[in-house]
Every structure is written in structure tokens, then in C-alpha cells.
Amino acid sequence: MPGLLEGKLGLVAGLSNKYGVAWGVTQALIREGARLAFTYQGRYAEHAHDLTSDIAGSIRVQVDDASDDALLRPAFDEIRRNLGGLDFLVHSIGFSPPAALTGRVTDTTRDDFRTTFDASAYTLLALTRAAEPLFNERGGGSVVAMTYYGGEKVVLGYKIMGVAKAALDGIGRYLAAELGPDNIRVNLLSLGPLRTMAARGIPGFLGMMHEAPNRAPLRRNIGMEDAGNAAVFLCSDLSRNVTGEILHVDAGYNITGM
Numbered sequence: 001m002p003g004l005l006e007g008k009l010g011l012v013a014g015l016s017n018k019y020g021v022a023w024g025v026t027q028a029l030i031r032e033g034a035r036l037a038f039t040y041q042g043r044y045a046e047h048a049h050d051l052t053s054d055i056a057g058s059i060r061v062q063v064d065d066a067s068d069d070a071l072l073r074p075a076f077d078e079i080r081r082n083l084g085g086l087d088f089l090v091h092s093i094g095f096s097p098p099a100a101l102t103g104r105v106t107d108t109t110r111d112d113f114r115t116t117f118d119a120s121a122y123t124l125l126a127l128t129r130a131a132e133p134l135f136n137e138r139g140g141g142s143v144v145a146m147t148y149y150g151g152e153k154v155v156l157g158y159k160i161m162g163v164a165k166a167a168l169d170g171i172g173r174y175l176a177a178e179l180g181p182d183n184i185r186v187n188l189l190s191l192g193p194l195r196t197m198a199a200r201g202i203p204g205f206l207g208m209m210h211e212a213p214n215r216a217p218l219r220r221n222i223g224m225e226d227a228g229n230a231a232v233f234l235c236s237d238l239s240r241n242v243t244g245e246i247l248h249v250d251a252g253y254n255i256t257g258m
């Protein structure tokens, strides 16, 4: 049986190491037959090379700051030269300076606020804009970005990242509304806690991970393959009339109250 993404061309932005969401999702995208380009920051160059050099037909492009149009332009030129167009974009990018994750949100400095929002929210806008002409080459596209419940409700340990996720969620909806007429869909995956580099920087993360199954209706944590399978759905034609959504992949955690 052909894979759900057979013949599709995709970009995974934010490859880190083997523990990252980007890599977890990549494995599902490849399993379903997608051909992929990857962007990564220089600090992950070796990991990115080791993880992807054997993936047939794939390309890797270093982009140290995906909020910087001057860096995105040549990167997308290279993707266009190699792939010719794009059918989907997976945004798996987030960062906040450690100092902003330890103090109160109330005390966030303007610099830390900007850095957090540039990396964690604006990059979705910038990458989608850069991908738009490549989507148009293929008659449309699908954008999938990773978010977290802390953008909808207060999760105290998530600090300023929660505020940035609220912005990311909003950007997703506005992009979906503006780009829908060109058959470009934009959706978010709200993931339950997964042990990655970024997650380890969140104070109390392990406690959150331990506590989640006590409250989640399914009484368990999610795995990387759950993120991957949901991303496959949103990148594939199975979701052709789904846009502007936040799909929660969290064992039901978000529906519960006290």
C-alpha cells in the first residue's frame, strides 16, 4: 500500500538531536513516503548530519535564526533548487533564555521577551511566508507547528514560553485565514510532555511529566510516535478540509478541569 505522503515534498524546520520532536516526526513522515528538506541551527550540525545523511533524496540547510529573512532567503532558494516546491512545512522550533524560565513572568526583561517571541512565535510567520511561493508551485500546502497547553491555560512552570505559545496559536489561526484561499492550511499540534532538550530547560518539567497521567483521561503520557502520526495526518490529504485547528495529542489532558 502506498504511504500517505507518497510523492509529497516537505520541510522539517528545527531539527535538533535524536530526542527532538523534529526527529520523532521525521521518522513518521519518511515511513509514509515523504521526501524531505531539513533546517537546523549550527549547534546541531553534527547531529543533523548523522541523523539525515542516509535519508534518500533529502537535503539539509543550516539556518541559525529562522526569524531572520536574510538567512531564510538563500535557504529557501536552495530548497527550491533541490526539491522544486513544497507540499508541507513542519515547524518544530522554540527557545527562551534560561533566565526567563526561572523568574516570574512579571519580571521578564524586554530582551528576553523579544528573544523568546522571535524564536518561538515569529519563526512560524517568517517560515510560512518563505514557503508560500514553494507551496504555490504545488497548488497549495500544509503547515504544522508544535504548541503546548501552556498557551491556553496558565501552567506556572512554563513561564514566558506559555505567552509565546499563545502568540504562536494566534499566528496559526491568522495565517490559516489569510492563506486558505490559496489552498494553504495551517494547524497546530498541542503535544503532551516529551523528554527533549528544550523540555529539560523548563523548571519542574519532570514533575509535569509525572503528574500528567494522573489527570489525563487515558492515564498515560504520549510518545514521539503519537506526535509523528498526528503530523502525518495534518500533512496528508486526509486533513484536506482541516485548517486553523489546534489538535491536542495529550491523552486528553486538556479537557479536564479540577
Ligand SMILES: NC(=O)c1ccc[n+]([C@@H]2O[C@H](COP(=O)([O-])OP(=O)(O)OC[C@H]3O[C@@H](n4cnc5c(N)ncnc54)[C@H](O)[C@@H]3O)[C@@H](O)[C@H]2O)c1
Residues within 6 Å of the ligand: 014, 015, 016, 017, 019, 020, 021, 022, 040, 041, 044, 063, 064, 065, 066, 067, 091, 092, 093, 094, 095, 118, 119, 123, 146, 147, 148, 190, 191, 192, 193, 194, 195, 196, 197, 198, 199
Ligand atoms: N518536548 C515537549 O514536551 C513539547 C511539548 C509541546 C510542544 N513542544 C514544542 O516542540 C517544538 C520542538 O521542541 P523540542 O521539545 O523538540 O526541543 P528541541 O530543543 O529539541 O528543539 C527546539 C528546536 O528549536 C530550534 N531553534 C530555537 N531557536 C531557533 C531560531 N531562532 N531559529 C531556528 N531554530 C531555532 C533549535 O535549534 C532546536 O532544533 C517546540 O516548539 C516545543 O515548544 C515540545
